Amino acid sequence: MSFASLGLSEPIVRAVTELGYTQPTPIQTQAIPAVLSGGDLLAGAQTGTGKTAGFTLPLLQRLSTTSAPRSASGRRMIRALVLVPTRELAAQVEESVRDYGRHLKLSSMTMFGGVNINPQISRLREGVDILVATPGRLLDHVGQRTVDLSAVEILVLDEADRMLDMGFIRDIRKVIALLPKQRQNLMFSATFSPEIRELAAGLLHHPVSVDVAARNTAAETVTQRVIETDREKKKELLCHLFATRGWHQVLVFARTKHGADALARTLDKAGIKSAAIHGDKSQGARTRALSEFKDGKLVALVATDIAARGIDIDALPYVINYELPNVAEDYVHRIGRTGRAGMEGEAISLVCHDERGNLKDIEKLIKRSLERVVIPGFEQSAHAAPRPVQPPRGPRKPQPQGKMQGQKAGQKSGRPQQHHSGNRHR
Numbered sequence: 528m529s530f531a532s533l534g535l536s537e538p539i540v541r542a543v544t545e546l547g548y549t550q551p552t553p554i555q556t557q558a559i560p561a562v563l564s565g566g567d568l569l570a571g572a573q574t575g576t577g578k579t580a581g582f583t584l585p586l587l588q589r590l591s592t593t594s595a596p597r598s599a600s601g602r603r604m605i606r607a608l609v610l611v612p613t614r615e616l617a618a619q620v621e622e623s624v625r626d627y628g629r630h631l632k633l634s635s636m637t638m639f640g641g642v643n644i645n646p647q648i649s650r651l652r653e654g655v656d657i658l659v660a661t662p663g664r665l666l667d668h669v670g671q672r673t674v675d676l677s678a679v680e681i682l683v684l685d686e687a688d689r690m691l692d693m694g695f696i697r698d699i700r701k702v703i704a705l706l707p708k709q710r711q712n713l714m715f716s717a718t719f720s721p722e723i724r725e726l727a728a729g730l731l732h733h734p735v736s737v738d739v740a741a742r743n744t745a746a747e748t749v750t751q752r753v754i755e756t757d758r759e760k761k762k763e764l765l766c767h768l769f770a771t772r773g774w775h776q777v778l779v780f781a782r783t784k785h786g787a788d789a790l791a792r793t794l795d796k797a798g799i800k801s802a803a804i805h806g807d808k809s810q811g812a813r814t815r816a817l818s819e820f821k822d823g824k825l826v827a828l829v830a831t832d833i834a835a836r837g838i839d840i841d842a843l844p845y846v847i848n849y850e851l852p853n854v855a856e857d858y859v860h861r862i863g864r865t866g867r868a869g870m871e872g873e874a875i876s877l878v879c880h881d882e883r884g885n886l887k888d889i890e891k892l893i894k895r896s897l898e899r900v901v902i903p904g905f906e907q908s909a910h911a912a913p914r915p916v917q918p919p920r921g922p923r924k925p926q927p928q929g930k931m932q933g934q935k936a937g938q939k940s941g942r943p944q945q946h947h948s949g950n951r952h953r
Contacts, residue, residue: 533559536588538630543584546626552577554739559585561735565711569727571738573717573863579623582609582683582713587628589681589711590656596678603634603654604678608706610662610699612690614639615817620685621659633657638674640664648673662690662698669705676705684730687716688723696726703730718856749846749866750873753886753897755907758879762790764905765849765877766797769826774845776820779829780861782850790849791829801827832857840864848876851885855892875900880907 530551531540551559554576561568562585572578586607596604611617617637624635636650638660644667651674658665658674668674682703684690690699712731716723727734756764768774779794781787784805791803802816802825820828821840832852843865852858858876865872876897878886890896 528556530584534563534588535559535584536591538591539584539588539627542627542629543580545629552581552739554578554581554737555584557737557739558582561737562586562711562713563588564735565589567712567731567734568714569731569734569736570713570715571717571719571736572715573859576739578715579620579685580627582685582715583620583623583627586657586681586683586713587624587631587633590633591628591631595656598654598675602652603656604675605655605658606678607657607681607683608676608679608702609657609659609683609685610665610690610702611659611685612661612693612695614641614661616686617659617661621657624657624659635659638664638668640667644668644671662695662702666698666701669702676702677707679706679710681711681713682706683713683715685715687714687726688718688720691720691722691726696722699726717860748871749862750871751862751876751897752873752900753876753878754900754902754905755878756902756905757908758881760905761849761877761879762793764902765790765847766794766799767902767905768847768875769794769797769799775826776823776840776843777827777845777847778840778843778864779827779847779849780852781829781831782852784831786850787829787831791827794827794829799826801825801829803829805831832861842870844872846872846874848874851876851878851882851889853885855885855888858889859893 528551529540529549530543531537533551533556535543554570554572558568558570558578558581562582568582570578570581572581590606595606598604609620611620617639621635621637624633628635633656634654635657636647636655636659638647638658640661640663644664647664647668648671651668665674669676684699690696712734714727714731714734754764765779769777779790779801781790781803784803784807787803787805791801794801802819804813804816808816816825816828819825829849846862846865848858848861852861862872862874865874876886886897
């Protein structure tokens with residue numbers, strides 16, 4: 528099946544072809560015709576499935592075939608609003624809009640916190656067709672009366688489950704109340720909790736439902752292994768793996784911000800060029816670390832769960848769980864950074880006595896036992912006394928607008944599938 532056969536126009540198909548994509552992914556095959564029909568859509572799709580192009584391509588087509596409304600001053604009014612949970616995802620989606628719309632006369636912009644609001648205000652005054660925004664900064668603009676949402680025709684909620692996890696539900700409802708009643712609504716979520724279903728019931732009208740993969744399952748293209756060891760041996764083991772396996776471009780997950788910083792320093796001292804990325808890092812530091820990681824200047828990027836959401840790296844080969852997450856579903860999101868768009872990846876989890884319960888929960892969720900690997904010299908002691916796993920301090924809550932993460936990557940999670948070998952927060 529080709530992109531043209533899905534009903535997309537020649538300028539859009541040409542842009543997709545120029546970017547090196549030839550065949551739509553399953554989510555695109557189902558979502559694009561549904562969006563083009565003008566109805567609401569509820570899509571179950573994890574990152575790496577091509578979901579961003581699943582709504583970006585038909586959104587561009589719909590807007591390009593109708594004339595743009597103008598404000599009293601004559602500027603273009605916002606016609607499509609894409610709400611996302613994180614800065615990096617906002618940057619990724621808006622870049623997709625620009626890439627796929629390169630042959631169309633449509634304008635777009637990102638809107639997120641942690642940066643000066645004045646350039647965003649200036650950009651809005653120029654007129655924008657498509658706005659990709661995080662909820663908090665959008666409401667800042669609403670409060671200052673610098674954004675007009677009265678002409679929005681299409682609303683997209685991307686990664687709705689993560690937005691609810693981060694505490695954005697009230698902000699989302701405030702934004703929805705500002706939009707025209709008559710509009711098309713598109714909602715994408717990796718999971719469907721009761722809260723998500725409640726939100727969908729109140730937002731969507733007779734939606735087409737699309738679900739491209741079993742939820743809460745790990746990608747078949749990711750080889751998953753467990754190395755059982757002692758807590759005290761983990762750092763030395765990780766350095767040993769880097770030294771003996773010739774790893775490059777490895778995303779390492781730590782449970783806390785402090786732990787991520789400490790681990791990055793340890794790797795750096797061992798000659799493994801590393802950086803940490805988490806909510807307390809400045810926007811400049813996060814952007815720089817991500818850029819250097821993608822350019823191959825950093826071998827390892829150590830991240831917390833919130834900071835890693837939306838990271839989109841070309842053909843990321845390895846994900847290492849230095850510590851298992853407290854929530855089993857987060858394991859699926861973590862390893863979903865690799866093995867994307869049909870390519871192969873490897874996920875290795877270093878598991879100590881304290882984390883056996885977490886591992887059991889993960890295996891129950893994904894309905895499979897993970898392969899155990901023994902590394903000589905790093906075997907788990909039979910006499911090690913387990914200690915309670917300490918969760919990150921405080922409940923999971925929305926990060927302050929100035930403390931999350933935008934960037935550019937060749938292969939995005941939302942892009943169509945490429946035939947040759949070949950991941951992006953608020």
